[in-house]
Amino acid sequence: MKKLFFVIALITFLVPTTKATHIVGGELNYLYLGNDNYEIRLTVYRDCWNGVPPFDDPAALGVFDTNNVLLQTIYMSFISLDTLPLTINSPCVLPPTNVCYEVTTYIDTINLPPIPGGYQLAYQRCCRNQTILNIISPNATGATYYATVPDTIVEVINSNPIFNAWPPPFICSSLPFSFDHSATDPDGDSLYYELFQPFHGASQAVPMPQPPNNPPYPLVNWNAPYNTLDMLGGAVPLSIDPTTGLLTATPGPLGQFVVGMKVSEYRNGVFLSETKRDFQFNVVPCGNVTVAALVAPNFSCESFTAGFTNNSTGAGSYLWDFGDGTTTTDTSSAFTPSYTYPDTGTYTVTLVAFSSLNPACNDTSYGTVTILPEFIQNMNFNNEPCTQNVLFDANTSLDSTGSVVFDWNFGDGSGISNLQNPTYTYPDTGTYTITLISYSPTNTGCNDTGTVTVTVFPEFTLNGVLNDTPCSPDVNFFGNSSYDGLYPVNYFWDFGVTTTTSDTSNNANPNYTYPGPGVYNPVLIAYTDSPACGDTSQLQVIIYPDFTFSYDIKDIKCTYGVLFEASSSLDGVVTTNYNWNFGDGSSSTAPVDTHFYAGSGNYDVSITVNTANGCTDSYTRTLEKSALAEVFVPNAFTPNGDRENDVLYVRGGIDEMSFKIYDRWGELVFETEDQSIGWDGTYKGNPVDPGVFVYHLSTRCSDAEEVFKKGNVTVIR
Numbered sequence: 001m002k003k004l005f006f007v008i009a010l011i012t013f014l015v016p017t018t019k020a021t022h023i024v025g026g027e028l029n030y031l032y033l034g035n036d037n038y039e040i041r042l043t044v045y046r047d048c049w050n051g052v053p054p055f056d057d058p059a060a061l062g063v064f065d066t067n068n069v070l071l072q073t074i075y076m077s078f079i080s081l082d083t084l085p086l087t088i089n090s091p092c093v094l095p096p097t098n099v100c101y102e103v104t105t106y107i108d109t110i111n112l113p114p115i116p117g118g119y120q121l122a123y124q125r126c127c128r129n130q131t132i133l134n135i136i137s138p139n140a141t142g143a144t145y146y147a148t149v150p151d152t153i154v155e156v157i158n159s160n161p162i163f164n165a166w167p168p169p170f171i172c173s174s175l176p177f178s179f180d181h182s183a184t185d186p187d188g189d190s191l192y193y194e195l196f197q198p199f200h201g202a203s204q205a206v207p208m209p210q211p212p213n214n215p216p217y218p219l220v221n222w223n224a225p226y227n228t229l230d231m232l233g234g235a236v237p238l239s240i241d242p243t244t245g246l247l248t249a250t251p252g253p254l255g256q257f258v259v260g261m262k263v264s265e266y267r268n269g270v271f272l273s274e275t276k277r278d279f280q281f282n283v284v285p286c287g288n289v290t291v292a293a294l295v296a297p298n299f300s301c302e303s304f305t306a307g308f309t310n311n312s313t314g315a316g317s318y319l320w321d322f323g324d325g326t327t328t329t330d331t332s333s334a335f336t337p338s339y340t341y342p343d344t345g346t347y348t349v350t351l352v353a354f355s356s357l358n359p360a361c362n363d364t365s366y367g368t369v370t371i372l373p374e375f376i377q378n379m380n381f382n383n384e385p386c387t388q389n390v391l392f393d394a395n396t397s398l399d400s401t402g403s404v405v406f407d408w409n410f411g412d413g414s415g416i417s418n419l420q421n422p423t424y425t426y427p428d429t430g431t432y433t434i435t436l437i438s439y440s441p442t443n444t445g446c447n448d449t450g451t452v453t454v455t456v457f458p459e460f461t462l463n464g465v466l467n468d469t470p471c472s473p474d475v476n477f478f479g480n481s482s483y484d485g486l487y488p489v490n491y492f493w494d495f496g497v498t499t500t501t502s503d504t505s506n507n508a509n510p511n512y513t514y515p516g517p518g519v520y521n522p523v524l525i526a527y528t529d530s531p532a533c534g535d536t537s538q539l540q541v542i543i544y545p546d547f548t549f550s551y552d553i554k555d556i557k558c559t560y561g562v563l564f565e566a567s568s569s570l571d572g573v574v575t576t577n578y579n580w581n582f583g584d585g586s587s588s589t590a591p592v593d594t595h596f597y598a599g600s601g602n603y604d605v606s607i608t609v610n611t612a613n614g615c616t617d618s619y620t621r622t623l624e625k626s627a628l629a630e631v632f633v634p635n636a637f638t639p640n641g642d643r644e645n646d647v648l649y650v651r652g653g654i655d656e657m658s659f660k661i662y663d664r665w666g667e668l669v670f671e672t673e674d675q676s677i678g679w680d681g682t683y684k685g686n687p688v689d690p691g692v693f694v695y696h697l698s699t700r701c702s703d704a705e706e707v708f709k710k711g712n713v714t715v716i717r
């Protein structure tokens with residue numbers, strides 16, 4: 001036993017472990033020889049072109065019991081190989097030249113004494129071709145070829161079925177396929193055929209396991225939409241007749257596909273074993289041995305004679321029928337004939353290519369030719385009114401075929417188009433010569449050229465503007481159009497006053513005085529009689545109330561402060577800007593503000609008001625500001641009505657006062673306790689005589705003590 005183990009280990013060491021991508025199929029058969037001896041036949045299919053490693057030498061077959069325990073490994077020597085013939089079930093189809101399968105069968109004998117449950121036989125190899133379409137990760141997916149030997153309790157003598165023929169390495173896309181996939185059972189048992197999902201086996205890391213991995217074995221993973229019921233795709237899915245083993249399909253997609261087909265054997269209704277064949281089909285495009293192919297001129301515009309091209313292959317002779325129903329002599333056996341038709345019309349041409357190998361492979365092709373009258377184009381144009389757009393249209397006698405090409409040149413050095421009915425906007429006005437070339441690219445002689453002259457008028461555009469006088473209801477309107485100076489233009493203004501119907505004008509540049517404040521929407525309509533163009537423009541006019549403003553300057557007593565206040569009639573209507581100049585280098589933009597001066601003095605104060613609608617006004621006055629403790633009474637004034645120094649006031653920052661004036665006889669002629677009230681030079685309503693008068697003044701500022709002051713004032717007239 002130790003010696004046997006050494007031999008097995010040595011053989012395993014010597015076998016290369018190269019990963020292959022060439023395994024395309026296989027099956028496992030056994031034949032009972034008597035005395036518990038079985039002849040084992042392992043058939044393996046290999047891709048000639050893909051993958052480098054050759055067939056395994058030796059191939060390791062694992063023998064397992066029903067409990068999946070390895071009992072022994074048989075190393076089967078490589079003997080020879082054969083190449084599967086490129087055959088198919090049609091004598092008229094050319095087999096491909098890029099498909100090649102090699103096949104070998106390993107043969108050995110093994111003694112399998114009866115054990116409970118029988119035996120499991122398995123061979124594993126990785127990997128499959130990476131271009132397979134119907135399974136996931138084919139280049140990492142191996143194969144397991146598997147068979148079972150039944151327990152002798154079930155049947156003492158048994159051999160599993162043997163498929164009668166090797167499958168073809170290729171099948172034709174979109175062509176019906178059938179193959180006799182029947183088998184023969186050495187014992188004459190009943191057979192049942194079906195498709196199955198093949199086994200996965202081995203791996204990229206260990207592509208040639210010796211011994212094989214223990215059962216059970218995983219299945220390959222189908223790549224959707226493929227599955228066991230549709231392994232190839234196409235119009236008719238792959239299927240097998242369960243009784244006869246006839247394999248049929250009409251495959252569609254090109255590519256390589258893994259398929260599984262098995263046959264089960266029954267004896268007296270009892271299942272014994274099965275033979276599973278795992279195989280890769282190549283779905284390829286197949287050409288016929290004989291192909292009829294003609295090229296007919298779809299249209300002919302030069303003459304009634306049409307020439308024909310013969311692209312047929314694999315034929316020994318030909319027969320042309322030119323479809324002329326007026327005669328029976330419209331035939332020819334020439335390779336590339338021509339025929340003169342009697343009249344315009346559409347004719348069906350028939351070409352029969354006769355096979356030189358098999359009459360059943362003759363092929364027929366059809367074409368049509370239309371004989372047309374002279375190719376003529378028509379072109380027209382239409383100016384789009386009041387724009388620089390021109391609409392072009394063309395038609396030819398071949399328009400119904402959809403094969404006419406149009407080349408427009410709009411004559412301005414840049415405008416071109418391939419549309420049949422284009423619209424072009426000219427960048428400039430003027431007169432242009434337009435050229436159209438129309439032709440059929442597939443029919444020599446079907447072409448024509450024409451020219452037209454187009455005058456492009458300017459686009460009619462209208463502009464309406466207004467210029468209103470600031471703070472005035474008077475508005476000047478201005479209207480102009482792109483046709484001014486070119487054509488007579490009519491203007492009509494409606495100034496938008498709803499309370500009257502006389503607010504209109506036919507002048508291009510009228511003036512209108514609005515009746516009062518408000519928002520108005522004047523409309524300008526301009527048009528020409530020839531060409532008939534017109535446009536409308538709507539404006540907006542806002543008339544504001546009359547602009548006035550007022551101000552007030554209030555002294556803050558006992559301080560150097562002054563309160564400045566201003567307002568206008570347009571406050572809250574439009575944006576109004578105020579600008580105070582306090583006369584000491586300071587200013588303010590607030591309508592109401594308080595300013596404190598540094599000391600006594602005369603200050604020229606001004607206020608300027610501006611509104612957003614262009615109104616403006618200003619006012620300037622001299623402001624006298626006294627020291628906080630200073631009280632001043634002028635020593636003379638002139639109450640003569642000239643508004644200059646007509647009133648005598650007590651000046652200075654005080655809170656309380658008592659001011660009395662006496663004439664030279666001591667009679668009281670004026671008194672007041674309000675600093676804002678001054679003496680106007682009258683007594684009992686009559687002007688006093690010029691002269692000197694005496695005043696008594698008692699004042700108090702804030703919480704200071706009362707101050708008494710006495711002095712003279714002269715009235716001058």
